[in-house]
Amino acid sequence: MPTEGWNFEHTYAELPQMFYCNQRPAAPRAPQMVVFNHTLAGSLGLNPGALEDSPEVFAGSVLPQGASPISQAYAGYQFGHFAMLGDGRAVLLGEHSAPDSRKFDIQLKGSGRTPYSRGGDGLAALSPMLREYIISEAMFALGIPTTRSLAVVLTGSNVNRGEALQGAILTRVASSHIRVGTFDYASAYGSKEDLQALADYSILRHFPRLAGEKSKYLLLLREVCRRQASLIAKWQLVGFIHGVMNTDNMTISGETIDYGPCAFMDTYSPDTVFSSIDTYGRYAYKNQPAIGAWNLSRFAQSLLPLIDENQDRAIELAEAEISGYLELYDEFWLAGMRAKLGLVSESGEDLQLVTELLGLMEMHKLDYTNTFRWLALAGREAKAPLEVAEFAPWLEKWRSRLSREYRNLEHAVELMKKHNPAVIPRNHRVEEALAAAEHDDLTVMQSLLSALIKPYEDSEAYSSPPEDTLREYKTFCGT
Numbered sequence: 121m122p123t124e125g126w127n128f129e130h131t132y133a134e135l136p137q138m139f140y141c142n143q144r145p146a147a148p149r150a151p152q153m154v155v156f157n158h159t160l161a162g163s164l165g166l167n168p169g170a171l172e173d174s175p176e177v178f179a180g181s182v183l184p185q186g187a188s189p190i191s192q193a194y195a196g197y198q199f200g201h202f203a204m205l206g207d208g209r210a211v212l213l214g215e216h217s218a219p220d221s222r223k224f225d226i227q228l229k230g231s232g233r234t235p236y237s238r239g240g241d242g243l244a245a246l247s248p249m250l251r252e253y254i255i256s257e258a259m260f261a262l263g264i265p266t267t268r269s270l271a272v273v274l275t276g277s278n279v280n281r282g283e284a285l286q287g288a289i290l291t292r293v294a295s296s297h298i299r300v301g302t303f304d305y306a307s308a309y310g311s312k313e314d315l316q317a318l319a320d321y322s323i324l325r326h327f328p329r330l331a332g333e334k335s336k337y338l339l340l341l342r343e344v345c346r347r348q349a350s351l352i353a354k355w356q357l358v359g360f361i362h363g364v365m366n367t368d369n370m371t372i373s374g375e376t377i378d379y380g381p382c383a384f385m386d387t388y389s390p391d392t393v394f395s396s397i398d399t400y401g402r403y404a405y406k407n408q409p410a411i412g413a414w415n416l417s418r419f420a421q422s423l424l425p426l427i428d429e430n431q432d433r434a435i436e437l438a439e440a441e442i443s444g445y446l447e448l449y450d451e452f453w454l455a456g457m458r459a460k461l462g463l464v465s466e467s468g469e470d471l472q473l474v475t476e477l478l479g480l481m482e483m484h485k486l487d488y489t490n491t492f493r494w495l496a497l498a499g500r501e502a503k504a505p506l507e508v509a510e511f512a513p514w515l516e517k518w519r520s521r522l523s524r525e526y527r528n529l530e531h532a533v534e535l536m537k538k539h540n541p542a543v544i545p546r547n548h549r550v551e552e553a554l555a556a557a558e559h560d561d562l563t564v565m566q567s568l569l570s571a572l573i574k575p576y577e578d579s580e581a582y583s584s585p586p587e588d589t590l591r592e593y594k595t596f597c598g599t
């Protein structure tokens with residue numbers, strides 16, 4: 121039998137015992153492969169040929185060579201309130217080293233109950249696991265840091281979600297699963313030594329060049345702030361709404377994690393909320409950058425004892441980093457918006473130009489993604505929905521700004537086409553793919569996936585917003 125190519129280490133299990141528990145996944149008897157990511161497997165140095173016909177490996181029924189499964193403990197501020205959480209339905213098989221020696225967590229999600237399951241059944245249904253697969257792979261193709269999806273298998277048993285749904289397991293690949301919530305946990309329940317062990321581990325794993333620095337814990341905070349500023353700016357620029365930005369769903373690595381109630385916005389509206397439980401709009405599109413700061417403040421608070429022995433001094437230092445995050449976020453976002461508008465130089469009027477455009481888009485209820493794509497083609501002439509009279513003064517201002525930068529507007533068009541996706545995982549398309557997959561038809565999802573991995577190529581089929589844009593779209597957590 122050809123070797124599957126696993127190369128596991130278990131460094132997380134060298135942390136103090138409070139951070140994990142050994143946990144065998146439940147072992148479904150007749151798992152079936154639904155989708156397997158050949159490209160990702162190849163880039164991880166795994167053997168796709170040996171793995172694509174091995175659903176039992178991705179179901180947890182057969183542990184791959186060298187795996188030593190654990191569930192991780194963490195806490196989190198959920199909608200502002202502290203809660204003890206942990207992997208309630210996941211096991212980490214180990215950290216796999218890719219050929220380029222980068223290390224990746226390989227996690228099974230939906231693999232049965234653990235000591236952290238609280239009232240939950242430890243299971244997952246097919247649709248939400250496929251949804252995570254589709255959206256995480258789309259995010260990756262858009263150049264947005266994210267956990268990846270290696271496979272989804274059916275367990276062969278049903279899960280009860282008010283109705284009987286097919287059970288499934290997702291194999292998630294992440295540069296680690298350390299969360300702000302892991303620090304919330306260490307800070308609430310651990311000693312200073314436990315907290316320091318976690319911080320040192322995070323530094324070695326994600327920011328090794330900080331290891332010898334005197335103020336390495338403050339620098340850890342700074343780096344995490346930087347990565348989150350960059351990540352959240354990228355979300356805003358493509359109209360992505362995470363939906364449940366609790367601190368347990370915010371990574372130290374700066375990867376997007378936990379595709380529960382997330383979705384991409386069609387019509388531009390800063391108040392957009394998709395999550396069924398987000399009654400007050402805490403995690404609305406427009407709030408994401410500020411929630412990032414709120415979460416990073418929780419992270420900073422956990423780190424305070426390590427930052428400085430004098431608490432007042434530690435607070436002062438940490439606050440400066442949070443202000444730094446907000447400034448960085450603004451910088452990253454504006455730089456991204458400039459690229460979306462084809463601008464290569466900086467001008468004091470740019471923020472105004474972008475703000476006016478967003479105001480017009482909101483007023484005219486324009487599709488967020490398509491407006492920028494239309495603009496790429498509208499360097500010279502207005503395109504359909506932009507032909508309204510109210511747009512003319514703005515278009516003129518933008519064109520005159522462009523003409524100061526370029527002799528040949530074709531270059532602007534080229535730049536814009538690289539920064540404005542034509543294809544995003546639109547809700548109605550994702551839902552259609554999931555509905556077909558529920559009935560054993562995977563072709564709809566496969567063609568959606570093949571469009572999503574080339575997001576900057578025009579695709580008539582996948583760039584249309586839903587016909588009924590007013591229909592409210594709702595997404596759900598813990599499904």
Ligand code: AMP
Nearest residue numbers: 205206207208209237240241242243598
């Ligand atoms: P999430 O909303 O997916 O970020 O999950 C929040 C917490 O609930 C995490 O600790 C999960 O492990 C846990 N959880 C979600 N769904 C289940 C489930 N079906 N069974 C047990 N725990 C779950």
Ligand code: MG
Nearest residue numbers: 368369377378
């Ligand atoms: Mg989560």
